[in-house]
Structure formats: structure tokens, C-alpha cells
Amino acid sequence: MTQTLNPVITVTVSGPVGSGKSYVLARIEEVVKQEFGNSVIVDAADVDGERRMSGDDLSTWQKPRAGTVIRLEEYTGQGLLSYGEERICRTNELLDVICPTGRQPWILPDALHATIAALMTVYDQELLMKELRKLTGQSTEC
Structure with a gap:
């Protein structure tokens, strides 16, 4: 019998x-626990770690300053991907962060150029270069 994962x-x-x-x-953890009680499992290791460092009194924690934009987005993940497909998706997501659509990489700060160089050592260099060429309007053919 197959078991459906939560x-x-x-x-x-x-x-x-x-x-x-x-x-x-x-605060999100509090609301989720209040709303759903024990019907869901809340895994909040980062919050637990912060509580150990800063204590349970949230009034002493650093709060977002006035004017902070809190963007709420919903993303529906795809089904299980192969290792290669997952790696391509992860690379694309990183490239979107490093070089947002419409921005030219040569006008980005040096820190982002360093990030691109670091990614070249971790990810498939040919794939990364192809994506960077697409972003800059260059031919993707080598």
C-alpha cells in the first residue's frame, strides 16, 4: 500500500x-499555531534558535522599521524533478536574483559580479554562461 506524504x-x-x-x-509561527493548533506540524528551527539567543519576549526583538515592504507571494512548486532539472531551476532562480530582467550585468555592483564568479565554481559553467548570454542578448551558441 502506498502512503501519501503530507x-x-x-x-x-x-x-x-x-x-x-x-x-x-x-509572528507567523504564532498565528499558524493559533489558527491550526496541533492539526499541523510547525517546523521553525530558525525561530527556535533566535528564541535561544534573544529570549521569548518578542517585544525585545528587532522589528521591521516603518515603511518596510513585506511582499507576500504564492508559488506552486512543480512535481519531483530530476537532479538535472532541479539544478537548472535553481540556477535560473539564482540568475534572476543576480541579474533581474532588464538589468545589464555590466552595470551591477562588484559584489554581484563576485557572486556570479562564485556560482561558476559551484554550478555547471556552460549552463551558467548560456543563461548569462541570454540575459545580455548575446548568442547562446558557443
Whole structure:
């Protein structure tokens, strides 16, 4: 008999250091537990770690400052991908972050150029170069 795995919903909060990410995650954790009780499993290792460092009193945690934009997006993940397909998707996601559509890589800050260079050592260099060529309007043929 096959067993259906429970779905996993991942909530990711990203932002610069000191922006209040941990506070936002802790508040999300509270609301989820309040709304669903024990009917769901909340895996919040990052929040638990922050609680060990900062204590349980959220009023002492760094909160997002006034004017902070909190973008809520829904993403429906694809089914299981092969290792190669997953690697391509991950590379595409990283490239979207490094060089957003409409931006030319030669006008990006040096830190992003360093990130691209670091990615070249981790990911398939040929694939990464092909994607960078597409982004800059160059021919993808080698």
C-alpha cells in the first residue's frame, strides 16, 4: 500500500541583517499555531534558535522599521524533478536574483559580479554562461 506524504508549505522570509526577519517569522509561527493548533506540524528551527539567543519576549526583538515592504507571494512548486532539472531551476532562480530582467550585468555592483564568479565554481559553467548570454542578448551558441 502506498502512503501519501503530507504536503509541505515553506514560508521564507528574506531581507538584510537587522531588518526584523526573525520577528516576522516568530509572528507567523504564532498565528499558524493559533489558527491550526496541533492539526499541523510547525517546523521553525530558525525561530527556535533566535528564541535561544534573544529570549521569548518578542517585544525585545528587532522589528521591521516603518515603511518596510513585506511582499507576500504564492508559488506552486512543480512535481519531483530530476537532479538535472532541479539544478537548472535553481540556477535560473539564482540568475534572476543576480541579474533581474532588464538589468545589464555590466552595470551591477562588484559584489554581484563576485557572486556570479562564485556560482561558476559551484554550478555547471556552460549552463551558467548560456543563461548569462541570454540575459545580455548575446548568442547562446558557443
